Amino acid sequence: MDLYEFYSGRCFDAYNELGAHVVKENVGKSRRKAVTGVDFVTYAPNAESVTVTGEFNSWGETAMERCYDGSFFKCFVPGAKAGQMYKYKIYQRDGYCVDHCDPYGFGMELRPAFASIIRDMDEYTFGDARWMRTRNECKGGPLNVYEMHMGSWHCKPVYDENGKQLTPEEVIETDRVAEGWYTYREIAPMLVEYLKEQGYNYVEFMPLSEHPCDESWGYQNTGFFSPTARYGTADDLKFLIDTLHKNGIGAIMDYVPVHFALDGYGLAKYDGTNLYEHPTDDVGYSEWGSKNFIHSKGEVQTFLKSAANYWLTEYHFDGLRMDAISRIIYWMGDESRGVNDRAVEFIKGLNQGLKDRHPSCILCAEDSTDYKGTTKEVGYGGLGFDYKWDMGWMNDTLNFFRTLPFCRGDQYHKLTFSMMYFYNERYMLPLSHDEVVHGKATIAQKMAGSYEEKFPNAKALYAYMYAHPGKKLNFMGNEIAQLREWDEKREQDWDILKYPNHDSFNRFIKDLNKLYLKEPALSGWDDDPHGFDWILCGKEQDVVYIFQRVIEENKIVVVMNLSGNTYRDYHFRYGEGNSMKVLMNTDWNKYGGNTKDTVKSIKGVCGDFGFDLPALSVMYLKPVD
The missing domain is CATH 2.60.40.1180 (Golgi alpha-mannosidase II)
Known part of the structure; x- marks a missing residue:
């Protein structure tokens, strides 16, 4: 590993060296590959010592030796193999010993357990070469994104000891939510069929990296290189993306480069010091009760750049939607505190590096600020994103449709204002998960008027949205005019399609989506x-x-x-x-x-x-x- 690149933050593939790597040797005349053991490497410059403990040594301790410049610890464990669990024991200089998951680990246990799991990243063979050759950023065509949360899109039935199916409320009350999760492999054919039927050409998954708390929806991570065990293994996730690609559907994943979970087994004080986080609390803690990354440190930049590249390279994701970019641009997301220059330079370097390696990938910014140049190329002074979520359009549009029709004359120009600024950036129009949770009401609920009046309003809103310049993103449940706010613990209310208003609304959405994909005038010159x-x-x-x-x-x-x-x-x-x-x-x-x-x-x-x-x-x- 090039230590200069690692410490300067220029490295995009540190995961090829750090973490747990299965070692194979040629065996016999056939020269077949056989596993001989696993190399473990971790970066812990301020640790007194580090050991690895796991199933391969009966949860005893195998000492790790300092290597490279003395800031890394490494060992080879003969007989260790893929599928086995492990942890690092970090002996701190203050005398404490803390068990940690592997920051660069490729798999983890299901919460609340936290052991890392050895994965053989070379086992799965993709069959999506044609898709990978021909994909593009959709800048001259339609990009219709279905945003979804894996665990609450569809759920398996859960039964009690007498064979009676539990209601969603009973599943939550008895803490049996996990029994309803479909795996990546199980959901693949279901999702492909649904997206084709509904008329979406891309799907965006809320974060699939490992996280300890279901309620964080994946936005507070402990395993930045680990697909969440809620839905299966690394190979299972690869199968899902491969299946989507073989059916002409792209896949974007939410990526969180701003903050991480506080849990003591994760990145927080990994080697007994503030290795990944800010040393001071005023900028060290986020508004979500998590730890903020210190983007001025090269090794932190390397970690985040390598993680972003990892999802695009190893899983063939077609793009990343990056969360909370306002917190990258301004200190704590507060414009009055000024631009965070080192973090801005980091995001420029991240985006440019990803584009150098994956020219056809899609990079989206969830940015609520009016910072100029978010979607301008880095070489021309911009941040290098392909698209920016148009939060202003979203707020103005929803506020307009909340207004009773006889009062809309005074609100008229809420729907014309967007075209005053629209060509400053390349925009995506989002009606996302953030708009249907926590007392905000669903999109259909937000519409003015009685139950019956909400449907023509919602149809008009979506017809306006799909005619407006900009790419489209719609959160699951919106397409059936769901009237219950999204809850990560229960599936969408698919049974409401038995009611005529919801069924006809979904028929409209399907036709609208397909018309958008078919008619080039609705997307070809979005930026012109x-x-x-x-x-x-x-x-x-x-x-x-x-x-x-x-x-x-x-x-x-x-x-x-x-x-x-x-x-x-x-x-x-x-x-x-x-x-x-x-x-x-x-x-x-x-x-x-x-x-x-x-x-x-x-x-x-x-x-x-x-x-x-x-x-x-x-x-x-x-x-x-």
């Missing part, structure tokens, strides 16, 4: 000002908006009536044509509306188009002549 034109955006009292999406000769006109009024024979001018095809109308009967599905075109005279606009409706029109 020529791809969007206002046709009408000053009818505040009507609460009507008309705009078009364009790519070359392909055009779609979007007409939105977001008031509570139906307008008869509403006129607008568009070109010199006489006919437009109706690609979609949120008010069609099949979506639970009042307009006949057979109405598939509108007529005009020399560019003067007049037709009825149902209340709370959106139409996609394609000019014919």
Whole structure:
């Protein structure tokens, strides 16, 4: 290992040396590979001594010797093999001894246990070469992301001792949530079928790195190189990604480069000192009760860069969504405290290094600040992300749709404001897990009005979202207009699809998704000002908006009536044509509306188009002549 790269933070593959590595030798005339043991290496510069204990030595202690520059400890254990558990015993200089999981370990036990597990990372063979050759960042096409939490998408039934199926509430009360988790392998065919049926071409998994607390959803890690044991092994996760790729579906994973869990067996005071974290509490603790990484240290940069590269290299993930980037840009995420220059340089180096190694990967920033250049290339002074979550669009849009229709005239420009800044960055429009938890209400619940009125509002919101420039992200449950806030302990309320309002809403979402994937005008020129034109955006009292999406000769006109009024024979001018095809109308009967599905075109005279606009409706029109 190049120690200069390690200490300067330029190393992206420290996991090839650190951690537990299965050693194989050629055996016999066939020269087949046979496991002879495992090499263990850990970085603990301030430790008095380190031993490894595990199943291979009956949980005794095998001494590790200082190596390289004396800051690392290493040993070879003959007979150790993949699947066995181990821990490091760190003997601190203050006399204490603490058991730790391996910071670079490739597997861990299910919480609350914390032993690392030896994994043979060469066992699985991917079959996704075609996908890996042809994938891209989707900058010139559709990117429709389904965000999901593995453990609460679908769950297995759980039964009591008498064979009676427990209700979700009973599963939680009896602490049997883990029995309902599907494995990575089990969920693979289910997920592929669902994503194809629903019309998503990418899936984003909330963090799959190991974490001790279910309620953290994976955002407070202890195993940055360990796929969570909740759903299986490293090879099981590889199978899931491989299966997605073979079916033309990309996979993004949430990655957390800002903070880590406090648990004493993890990174916190790993060698008895603040090795990975800040030495002072004012910036050492995050608002989530976790420890903040000290990004100014080269070995910490190496750790985080290697972990990011590891998920892309070893598991073939197509991209990373990086959490809480505002805490990277500004000290503690507070603009008044100033830019954290060393952390900004770290994220630039991380993104540039990942792009050098994986040019077609997708890097997304969850950043709520107005810091300039988040999606600009590093070589031109930017942070190097491909996309930035547009939190401003999300807040403005949801606030608009919370407003009662007869009051929306005063809120009219909440939906026009985004186009004032939109070309400053490359954006993704997110309706994510953060918007459907902790008393925030689900997307459907947020809509103004009664139960019945929420559905046309929600359909209009999504039709607006998918016509607006920018890539799309939608959290699980949103597509069925779920009315219960997301809970990581129970699956989505799939049974609500038996109700007509929810069934017709899901039918609408499926058609909208597939139309978005099919029509190049809805995505091809997302980042080009020529791809969007206002046709009408000053009818505040009507609460009507008309705009078009364009790519070359392909055009779609979007007409939105977001008031509570139906307008008869509403006129607008568009070109010199006489006919437009109706690609979609949120008010069609099949979506639970009042307009006949057979109405598939509108007529005009020399560019003067007049037709009825149902209340709370959106139409996609394609000019014919």
